[in-house]
Amino acid sequence: xxxxxxxxxxxxxxxxxxxxxxxxxxxxxxxxxxxxxxxxxxxxxxxxxxxxxxxxxxxxxxxxxxxxxxxxxxxxxxxxxxxxxxxxxxxxxxxxxxxxxxxxxxxxxxxxxxxxxxxxxxxxxxxxxxxxxxxxxxxxxxxxxxxxxxxxxxxxxxxxxxxxxxxxxxxxxxxxxxxxxxxxxxxxxxxxxxxxxxxxxxxxxxxxxxxxxxxxxxxxxxxxxxxxxxxxxxxxxxxxxxxxxxxxxxxxxxxxxxxxxxxxxxxxxxxxxxxxxxxxxxxxxxxxxxxxxxxxxxxxxxxxxxxxxxxxxxxxxxxxxxxxxxxxxxxxxxxxxxxxxxxxxxxxxxxxxxxxxxxxxxxxxxxxxxxxxxxxxxxxxxxxxxxxxxxxxxxxxxxxxxxxxxxxxxxxxxxxxxxxxxxxxxxxxxxxxxxxxxxxxxxxxxxxxxxxxxxxxxxxxxxxxxxxxxxxxxxxxxxxxxxxxxxxxxxxxxxxxxxxxxxxxxxxxxxxxxxxxxxxxxxxxxxxxxxxxxxxxxxxxxxxxxxxxxxxxxxxxxxxxxxxxxxxxxxxxxxxxxxxxxxxxxxxxxxxxxxxxxxxxxxxxxxxxxxxxxxxxxxxxxxxxxxxxxxxxxxxxxxxxxxxxxxxxxx
Ligand code: ADP
Ligand code: MG
Numbered sequence: 001x002x003x004x005x006x007x008x009x010x011x012x013x014x015x016x017x018x019x020x021x022x023x024x025x026x027x028x029x030x031x032x033x034x035x036x037x038x039x040x041x042x043x044x045x046x047x048x049x050x051x052x053x054x055x056x057x058x059x060x061x062x063x064x065x066x067x068x069x070x071x072x073x074x075x076x077x078x079x080x081x082x083x084x085x086x087x088x089x090x091x092x093x094x095x096x097x098x099x100x101x102x103x104x105x106x107x108x109x110x111x112x113x114x115x116x117x118x119x120x121x122x123x124x125x126x127x128x129x130x131x132x133x134x135x136x137x138x139x140x141x142x143x144x145x146x147x148x149x150x151x152x153x154x155x156x157x158x159x160x161x162x163x164x165x166x167x168x169x170x171x172x173x174x175x176x177x178x179x180x181x182x183x184x185x186x187x188x189x190x191x192x193x194x195x196x197x198x199x200x201x202x203x204x205x206x207x208x209x210x211x212x213x214x215x216x217x218x219x220x221x222x223x224x225x226x227x228x229x230x231x232x233x234x235x236x237x238x239x240x241x242x243x244x245x246x247x248x249x250x251x252x253x254x255x256x257x258x259x260x261x262x263x264x265x266x267x268x269x270x271x272x273x274x275x276x277x278x279x280x281x282x283x284x285x286x287x288x289x290x291x292x293x294x295x296x297x298x299x300x301x302x303x304x305x306x307x308x309x310x311x312x313x314x315x316x317x318x319x320x321x322x323x324x325x326x327x328x329x330x331x332x333x334x335x336x337x338x339x340x341x342x343x344x345x346x347x348x349x350x351x352x353x354x355x356x357x358x359x360x361x362x363x364x365x366x367x368x369x370x371x372x373x374x375x376x377x378x379x380x381x382x383x384x385x386x387x388x389x390x391x392x393x394x395x396x397x398x399x400x401x402x403x404x405x406x407x408x409x410x411x412x413x414x415x416x417x418x419x420x421x422x423x424x425x426x427x428x429x430x431x432x433x434x435x436x437x438x439x440x441x442x443x444x445x446x447x448x449x450x451x452x453x454x455x456x457x458x459x460x461x462x463x464x465x466x467x468x469x470x471x472x473x474x475x476x477x478x479x480x481x482x483x484x485x486x487x488x489x490x491x492x493x494x495x496x497x498x499x500x501x502x503x504x505x506x507x508x509x510x511x512x513x514x515x516x517x518x519x520x521x522x523x524x525x526x527x528x529x530x531x532x533x534x535x536x537x538x539x540x541x542x543x544x545x546x547x548x549x550x551x552x553x554x555x556x557x558x559x560x561x562x563x564x565x566x567x568x569x570x571x572x573x574x575x576x577x578x579x580x581x582x583x584x585x586x587x588x589x590x591x592x593x594x595x596x597x598x599x600x601x602x603x604x605x606x607x608x609x610x611x612x613x614x615x616x617x618x619x620x621x622x623x624x625x626x627x628x629x630x631x632x633x634x635x636x637x638x639x640x641x642x643x644x645x646x647x648x649x650x651x
Pocket of ligand 1: 405408410428429430431432433434435436437
């Protein structure tokens with residue numbers, strides 16, 4: 001099994017290098033160059049679209065900046081090839097930063113809007129600043145020269161191929177590192193990312209800048225490949241084409257980007273030749289039908305499940321005859337294919353092929369393979385590090401906290417003092433302000449008034465990420481896991497703060513990065529073991545049973561190495577045996593010297609583990625004391641009987 005990727009890589013490399021020997025026609029070699037160049041851009045675009053889940057409508061503009069950086073340097077300064085490529089990357093990345101820094105400050109569709117405007121402005125600028133860019137006339141290049149050698153079509157194809165492979169390796173390594181996990185996490189749950197110390201804003205910008213860098217490299221390569229650039233190339237249609245390529249090929253895969261690039265380069269050529277198009281679509285339909293028949297015969301799928309792709313491809317083949325007799329048919333076919341892909345192949349063509357052939361995605365199989373490795377024994381004992389500071393000291397001191405939403409005072413003059421090393425219960429009827437208190441403590445809301453000190457320092461106005469790194473970790477009332485990531489990767493996001501490696505360490509797999517990754521992985525396994533999830537390390541979080549998801553959230557929070565852990569209704573929705581397990585884990589966490597604030601409706605849990613309990617009702621503190629004292633408090637009983645919940649006295 002392990003040799004398959006290596007074999008594939010070797011075959012791929014052989015095809016890549018050997019292609020111009022087999023196909024000598026310079027026209028096809030040029031097409032292959034274009035595919036390689038587009039693929040480089042798509043690797044980068046997929047980081048933004050596939051991983052962080054943002055939409056960029058400006059990648060054609062960035063591609064243009066790369067091309068014109070090369071063009072301007074070539075035309076005015078006769079700069080050598082390698083220098084212009086580097087300058088293309090740098091300049092475009094800088095433009096990416098200028099775009100992303102303001103646009104990503106706010107959530108929502110701002111990036112799409114800003115990048116859309118940017119694409120248009122770039123085109124206008126290139127047209128207007130004629131002194132620099134030669135305006136609508138464009139810039140013509142002579143054959144590129146590398147280290148004194150004039151490169152013909154074939155030699156330049158190899159240059160593009162080398163850079164394609166280099167980009168592939170860099171992007172692949174990046175996406176599998178802590179940086180890639182940060183990109184994926186912020187898409188899975190922005191709130192949880194911030195609360196794990198992974199600043200959503202910072203990593204969105206980071207992803208966009210890296211993506212822009214690849215667009216710049218692709219753009220400058222493109223300029224030499226075409227040997228002529230003009231402003232009209234870098235238009236909105238090209239941006240849409242890039243996005244289509246990602247969607248068609250399949251997001252979050254490098255093979256998807258390669259396939260997408262091939263499709264957007266080859267399909268228009270294919271559509272130029274009616275007979276060839278008909279021939280290809282009939283062949284495709286026959287192949288899909290044959291593949292489905294084999295799968296059904298081998299019992300790997302049912303007739304019903306394979307019906308859709310078969311019908312789809314046969315319909316496409318039939319349509320190829322109908323449509324090719326119509327005017328404007330090319331556009332219709334392009335639209336139709338896109339529709340088919342979006343509706344039926346939601347993971348793109350690569351995702352579909354993987355599914356039909358029964359291959360698992362790389363990430364999943366790797367994690368599953370890794371899951372069988374036993375974690376180093378030493379790591380288990382240090383899974384949760386001991387907090388050495390003396391007890392009987394105030395860890396949290398919140399006073400006169402007011403949190404107002406319009407006219408509603410969700411927290412009204414609340415004081416909360418939590419002693420180090422204790423388990424502090426926070427109870428109250430639904431809507432009494434418990435979760436709001438937690439959100440205020442973790443920086444998700446900034447209180448309207450009042451003071452909050454953690455270890456004697458005010459945390460009011462600090463970002464969630466900074467508060468998390470200062471030592472406050474949490475779980476969420478509505479589970480906030482990174483669904484598409486494995487259990488192990490979820491915990492690794494919590495361990496993001498243990499990394500110091502930068503992009504270079506990651507791209508070159510320098511010792512620092514490898515050391516940090518090894519240490520974090522061992523630690524993550526130990527944490528999973530701590531909550532009893534080590535056997536599920538390779539499972540995607542969204543596929544875990546609910547109770548396990550809650551435990552995984554706790555493991556991830558512990559990865560922050562917190563001094564204070566906030567649990568928001570950890571037992572909600574859990575079965576009785578799961579609750580027992582949870583109580584054991586909560587006690588174990590406290591034994592490690594971590595202070596806990598526990599919001600819980602299950603009174604038996606609260607009564608058995610809490611040292612102190614604070615009761616909220618309508619945003620106000622109505623009681624505080626030992627569990628027994630609170631349980632007997634008439635005001636508390638009244639609040640609960642008036643509310644919709646079980647009375648604490650009932651247990
Ligand atoms: P609890 O966790 O105790 O059930 P919450 O803290 O979630 O209660 O909510 C307290 C009150 O504040 C509720 O009335 C809720 O509707 C309100 N609230 C919470 N968050 C917001 C918000 N972002 N905007 C407006 N109202 C909110
Ligand atoms: Mg709540």
